[in-house]
Amino acid sequence: MSVFLARDTALRIVHARSHAVRLFGIIRAVFERFALTLLLVLSAGLLVLSKADLKLARSIEELVADGLTPVMGAIREPVVAAQRAAARFGQFLAVYEENARLREENRRLLEWRARAIRLEVQNRGLRRMLAMPEFRAAPRLTAARIIADSGGPFVHTRLIDAGSRRGVREGMAVVDARGMVGRVVQVGEDSARVLLLTDFNSRIPVVVAGSGDQALLIGDNSPYPKLRFLPLSPGFRIGDRVLTSGADGLLPPGLPIGEISATGEHAIVVTPYVDWRRLDEVSVLDYRPVPLPPAEGPTAGQTVEHAEGGDTADPVAVVD
């Protein structure tokens, strides 16, 4: 009796399995037949989700970037080594000229240093007289390597190998040895995406050092971002330095960006200081603006959320 029962159960399992196999086969055949259409619809759906700026699309991007960070870091090494070797060979050939140039630069920098010390002393005295708080330069949070670029002509971004684990947050400024590179727009655990100041989405509040004109530096996907929204009668001149103004409360004021290199009817062209050709390591700046005094009523305009229990404000970047 029990033998018959066991055989019956075994037969049922075999039947159920053959049904499952047949069903799987049908699903597979349907998928193969309509795969292209289904996936086209799915791609279009993902594109709409990305546009709607849903967390899902961003999470997928952060996950992939984090996962591939070690691979991208590893393939970058031989390229950078070859580049440095070539540069070293070039330097070897031009060592005398380079030496003369460095001597001259050193002489000029010593002059600047003396001037800077004099101005700093004067500045400190004047601040004390006016009871102004000390000016704090933004400390360097972390150094990071550039491990991926935007791989196409539409956006100018770079992926760096430092993320939230190393304290990187959205909105932070990224600089190289010469000046500002861009700002962080997306943060994963071990990677972050930097929007370069040349990208057409980049908007940075700036001040022209010579004239004090406030403006917005707007990228247009060319290597030369443009100044917009200047005062009606600006006083700048070609060659003036352009610095961050810190007017958005997110970027530290006084970061060098570049200098005005040309003016036209429609645009004032800025040449950034950043050395794009040797941009393989950058620093992320840890800027926490001095908290604003508590407002009497609701303030219109920018939104600043305060971090819990700290004496500093944690800005929430609103980056377009």
Next chain:
Amino acid sequence: MVGSGPRSLGRLLRRALPAVTGVAAVVLDAAPLPDAAPDAVAPFLLVIVVFYWTLHAPELMTPLVTFLLGLLFDALTGGPLGLTALALLLARGLLSSRQRALMAQPAAVLWASFAIAAAAVETMRWLLATLYWLHPFRLEPLAAEFALTVLSYPLLAWLLGRVRGMVPRIRHVSGD
């Protein structure tokens, strides 16, 4: 049905070669260019790899693999998810019905066909990017990328030809 362990594993790995070369192309596409200005362009290697395998091993470069490679490219380069996948799948749709006819053609005709497919992909990317960001992107960088991609095709196709020797041939399936 299932072969012996190491042999079937080896076969599986060799069948994964088109997808692996696709991932390698994505990684190379996303790798930072040495000594480059921010608006520098480079050949779009992924489109070459997808075109090559769609012609020579459509049963392995399936629409799903194409979709996943496009998605990987978008995620790694910070583009909107789905943009490259959509452009590659549309080009694949155009190509798949002509696959058998193209296979019989000489290399020069294949190169010209690739130029048409790459032009379709780039046009689609430009259209989708323009719609997505509502920003009229300049065409010159895209044209430069297209030209570099077409010029890179013979070398990369030759390299992929070496890899193709290791890929096992299986029954012909249209792939779509």
